[in-house]
Amino acid sequence: MSERFYLYDDVVSTKTRFVSFMGENQRFDLAIIQTDRYYGKQVVLDIQGGRFAIIGQDDLEEPNYLEEVFKLNSEDGQELREFLYEII
Structure with a gap:
């Protein structure tokens, strides 16, 4: 087996x-992860x-x-958007 090549770790x-x-x-049900990566953006997980x-x-x-990323209709997408505007 060849040696593993990491891009980063x-x-x-x-x-x-x-x-x-x-x-x-x-x-x-969300997990919102703040990190120094991603140029100040946050990782939002739909659990x-x-x-x-x-x-x-x-x-x-x-x-x-x-709506596209989380497969939501426009109404549910707007509710999520309004919530995320408060914290991001």
Whole structure:
């Protein structure tokens, strides 16, 4: 077997917030990870849906970004966007 070639192998400290809230149509169970990586953006994990994205303010302003990444309808996407605007 050949030697493993790493592109990087770093250990970093993170701050993780676990939050669950009820929207009009669905429940959101999220883990929001803050780290020094990703140019100030945060990793947002949809725990139940098994999806994640690296999100910053610019991404929240991108039309239909959250809806596409997290497979949400426009109403649920807007609820998630409003919540993330408060914390990102």
